[in-house]
Amino acid sequence: MQETRRLILEILRERGHATVDDIVGELQKRRGQITAVTVRHHLTRLQEADLITTPELRRRTTPGRPQHMYSLTEKAHQVFPNNYQRLAASLMNELSRRLPPEGVNVILEGVAADMAQDASIPDLPPAERLDLVVQYLNDHGYHASWQETEDGYLLHTHNCPYHQLNVNSDSLLCDMDMRLIAMLLGVVPRRVSRVSAGDASCSYLIPLNGQ
Incomplete structure (x- = not known):
């Protein structure tokens, strides 16, 4: 500036x-x-x-x-400078230390539900809904995209907006993302790749038949 x-x-x-x-x-x-x-x-x-x-x-x-x-x-x-990242990481690590994984998951499921409610994605045909989901995810730092394949629709997120939190259990946040994306899509997808496993993106398959 x-x-x-x-x-x-x-x-x-x-x-x-x-x-x-x-x-x-x-x-x-x-x-x-x-x-x-x-x-x-x-x-x-x-x-x-x-x-x-x-x-x-x-x-x-x-x-x-x-x-x-x-x-x-x-x-x-x-x-102005802030301490959000350090605070969020400390909160996550403290939750993980004090609660069993099931307890932390319940809390993060509530976080995902709040985010999905905030998105207010309407019930639309798959392609139109995916456009809105991608727009919401991109507004929140996911660098998302989608494509149609023979097996169904593939939703990709190329950036993890929580990567810099450096929390002790990345899988908890990955599971929260999975819940969020399922709520946004209105269907539970199948995760076919994940950045935390060394893949280029976290990708989710939504079968064409919805199964």
């Missing part, structure tokens, strides 16, 4: 909200001379990227024209 815009986001994160004059003052302390016109240009670009809110008009407590107050959007918080 462009340096000045990154600094503006940092200022808004620290202050909660700020006017153009506030931002100009803070930027001058951190990087030297800058004009209000330049700041407004950067604010416009940040607003177009949905990183700051539409400015709110606030009256001054002293005489003068009302000022526009800027603040961060929810999306902007994704720009």
Whole structure:
């Protein structure tokens, strides 16, 4: 990200909200001379990227024209460093340590059900449904695709979005993916390959006859 815009986001994160004059003052302390016109240009670009809110008009407590107050959007918080990966890995490892595999599977089955419900895939003909399933999976980092073969439909996921969690039991997450994909498809497929076994993709076969 462009340096000045990154600094503006940092200022808004620290202050909660700020006017153009506030931002100009803070930027001058951190990087030297800058004009209000330049700041407004950067604010416009940040607003177009949905990183700051539409400015709110606030009256001054002293005489003068009302000022526009800027603040961060929810999306902007994704720009800053986070510890989600470490937290998720610790939670998974702690669950695996404290619960038997059946207990962890019950929890992950609930996670898969929540994700499938969020996807809201309608009951459509196989090809149309697969298009929506692939779109949902790609939106969630799976790098998915599908193809029709003589044996049925093959759904491929070329990326594991949980790979960097580095949890003690990868098979638990693989099983969760299997449940999720079955719920999205509305039929239980047969897994014919898996990345964790050294294959290029996790692939799932949906027979043409549905068996």
